[in-house]
Amino acid sequence: MAVPSYATGPERVWYYVFRFICALIFLFLVGPLLIIIPLSFNAEPYFTFTDAMLSLKPEGFSLRWYVDFFTSSAWLGSIRNSILIAIASTILATILGTLAAMGLSSRFMPFRNTIMALMISPLVVPLIISGAAMFFFFSRVGLSQTYLGVILAHTALGIPFVVITVTATMSSFDHSLTRAAASLGANPVTTFFKVILPLVTPGVVSGALFAFITSFDEVVVVLFVSGPEQRTIPIQMWSGIREEISPTILAVATMMVVLSILLLTTLELLRRRAERMRGLSPG
Amino acid sequence: MTENSMSKAGQGLTTANGVPLKVSLMRTNRRNQIRAFLLVAPLLVFLVVAFIMPILDMLQRSVDNPEVGTQLSRTVAALEDWDGESIPDEPVFDALTQDLLAGAEARNLGQVASRLNYESSGMRSLIMKTSRRAGRIESGPYKAAILDIDEDWGELETWRLIERESDPYTLSYYLAALDMKYDSNGEIVSQPEYLKIYQQLFVRTFWMSIAITGLCLLLGYPIAFLLANTPLRYSNLLMILVLLPFWTSLLVRTTTWIAILQQQGVLNDIFVGLGIIADDSRLSMIYNKTGTLVAMTHILLPFMILPLYSVMKTIPPYYMRAARSLGAQPFLAFRRVYFPLTIPGIGAGSILVFILAIGYYITPALVGGQDGIFITNFIAFHMQTSLNWGLAAAIASILLFVVIAFYLVYNRLIGVDNVKLG
Numbered sequence: 001m002a003v004p005s006y007a008t009g010p011e012r013v014w015y016y017v018f019r020f021i022c023a024l025i026f027l028f029l030v031g032p033l034l035i036i037i038p039l040s041f042n043a044e045p046y047f048t049f050t051d052a053m054l055s056l057k058p059e060g061f062s063l064r065w066y067v068d069f070f071t072s073s074a075w076l077g078s079i080r081n082s083i084l085i086a087i088a089s090t091i092l093a094t095i096l097g098t099l100a101a102m103g104l105s106s107r108f109m110p111f112r113n114t115i116m117a118l119m120i121s122p123l124v125v126p127l128i129i130s131g132a133a134m135f136f137f138f139s140r141v142g143l144s145q146t147y148l149g150v151i152l153a154h155t156a157l158g159i160p161f162v163v164i165t166v167t168a169t170m171s172s173f174d175h176s177l178t179r180a181a182a183s184l185g186a187n188p189v190t191t192f193f194k195v196i197l198p199l200v201t202p203g204v205v206s207g208a209l210f211a212f213i214t215s216f217d218e219v220v221v222v223l224f225v226s227g228p229e230q231r232t233i234p235i236q237m238w239s240g241i242r243e244e245i246s247p248t249i250l251a252v253a254t255m256m257v258v259l260s261i262l263l264l265t266t267l268e269l270l271r272r273r274a275e276r277m278r279g280l281s282p283g
Numbered sequence: 284m285t286e287n288s289m290s291k292a293g294q295g296l297t298t299a300n301g302v303p304l305k306v307s308l309m310r311t312n313r314r315n316q317i318r319a320f321l322l323v324a325p326l327l328v329f330l331v332v333a334f335i336m337p338i339l340d341m342l343q344r345s346v347d348n349p350e351v352g353t354q355l356s357r358t359v360a361a362l363e364d365w366d367g368e369s370i371p372d373e374p375v376f377d378a379l380t381q382d383l384l385a386g387a388e389a390r391n392l393g394q395v396a397s398r399l400n401y402e403s404s405g406m407r408s409l410i411m412k413t414s415r416r417a418g419r420i421e422s423g424p425y426k427a428a429i430l431d432i433d434e435d436w437g438e439l440e441t442w443r444l445i446e447r448e449s450d451p452y453t454l455s456y457y458l459a460a461l462d463m464k465y466d467s468n469g470e471i472v473s474q475p476e477y478l479k480i481y482q483q484l485f486v487r488t489f490w491m492s493i494a495i496t497g498l499c500l501l502l503g504y505p506i507a508f509l510l511a512n513t514p515l516r517y518s519n520l521l522m523i524l525v526l527l528p529f530w531t532s533l534l535v536r537t538t539t540w541i542a543i544l545q546q547q548g549v550l551n552d553i554f555v556g557l558g559i560i561a562d563d564s565r566l567s568m569i570y571n572k573t574g575t576l577v578a579m580t581h582i583l584l585p586f587m588i589l590p591l592y593s594v595m596k597t598i599p600p601y602y603m604r605a606a607r608s609l610g611a612q613p614f615l616a617f618r619r620v621y622f623p624l625t626i627p628g629i630g631a632g633s634i635l636v637f638i639l640a641i642g643y644y645i646t647p648a649l650v651g652g653q654d655g656i657f658i659t660n661f662i663a664f665h666m667q668t669s670l671n672w673g674l675a676a677a678i679a680s681i682l683l684f685v686v687i688a689f690y691l692v693y694n695r696l697i698g699v700d701n702v703k704l705g
Contacts, residue, residue: 029525099322103318104323106315217533224666253538261527
């Protein structure tokens, strides 16, 4: 968006004012995430910049909150739980969701819209309602306060993401490719692994990433369904913020921001790869 | 070609092994349908078990009322012939004594006592006290003995309450969730002003969600416009600035707002440092409505920007140029040409943000303080602290109906298939 040559004086002024406003909004979006990174190296147990930090003295900075994190059995246990639960529920959600998306993208699928709406519903129902409902039901059937209960709950929450991304990939899938493979003598299994899978993989992987991050970041449902055994990182942060607020939280937050930057980069690379494979963009 | 015309054309034609074409086609279609359905079936079964059944369980709990009917079953049976106008006779008191004694033995009177106490405070102590002393009654007549323990048993209201709550299903929890109750005559009346909590909270949740939606629209529209009208090279970079918060943990984002907004926080420090405010009059921007508004706008902003952007990207830039060349001033061209074309995006983003905001729990609970909490906080309160699960289920069900209503509107306008992620 450049200033068009026919722009009048006030328009030019507005153009720069608009840019300035946008810059402020971007600051609002990203600034808070960046501010916690230096704060997490605070040598003092405060949530604000000390004078020593502002004057960039080395004694104002320390890694003590990171040391705190990596030596705390509670935090380390929560990492293990989070990873275990997220991986298990991602695998389940990805398998179930991918199969369903392949069925849903067939034009013969009966009740397509109803089923689609049903599969998106865990995304729409507020988490606190899902959490309360799962708590009621799981405690009836003995799944409350178990790993299996948390994993099933997170699988349900991750499924919409897998279904949405894989269905989107399948809908842009050119079905004449499978016919071409068949006419060249490939059997359905070969066609699936050699033609369909490579084209659908980016969609499946990004759906799986969504499911993973959903589980990894989820706190409300875990709050209701899990017991003391299944404390995850978000639960640990939640009780940290409510009870004793220490900069260890900021150290965790910083690491989580870094993690999300890595995930975002992965997704972006996947998207580009998918576009390149379909020949939509030169990369 | 429709199936009808196909079948007409195919009449008399058969496949190589003598099956009419129409039948053969139907068989193939059916086989394809079954194949597609079998792919979906595992997920369908999973969702029914892990998601739909819990929701149904919750809906059932919001009207479930087993306590009085089972734990005071003899009393309820004896009350069947009661006229409701006078204090019941000896048989009812006899039955009540048996129920209380049996309940004291089984140690499950607490449930029915709490259940009746939700409806009328004092019932809990009445029942517990009577059951403790009923053991000392040697023989009948029980009516005089029970009335002797507590004269509340001589009140019509007590008996009407027990009779009313003996149904296996009740609307009491829904009434309580809407600040209403049954009066002694069984009429629905509203709670006295000083006991009203939930109506005000529903209204506040609604207005705060509207305000958050408005703020997101105000901040999201310019950003989406910029992204849609910038060459792809730059807009991809800028898009990362939108997606980064979207991908960052919700708790991390809430934490950063605590660090920024609290009294000893970054923003107050900057204001004091610049001399805008004095050190002893630091602004309280968190643990109140402001905190909830700011943090939730930040968290939900990407959900507004992404649908707006995907609509704006489809608007050809020459529409605006055409309007300008026809003599429209920039603002008029924007208002009459560009803005109307973005309304579908505004609708999609607004409903999405509103639905997400109205059911939010974590952020209001952490930064909302007293006057920034949402109705969801009371669901959690009744689930975890007061243990009045029926009421929690009723509040959650009301919220669920509201969300489903908006979801149906969203589905009508946009369609769930068009949900875009990142």
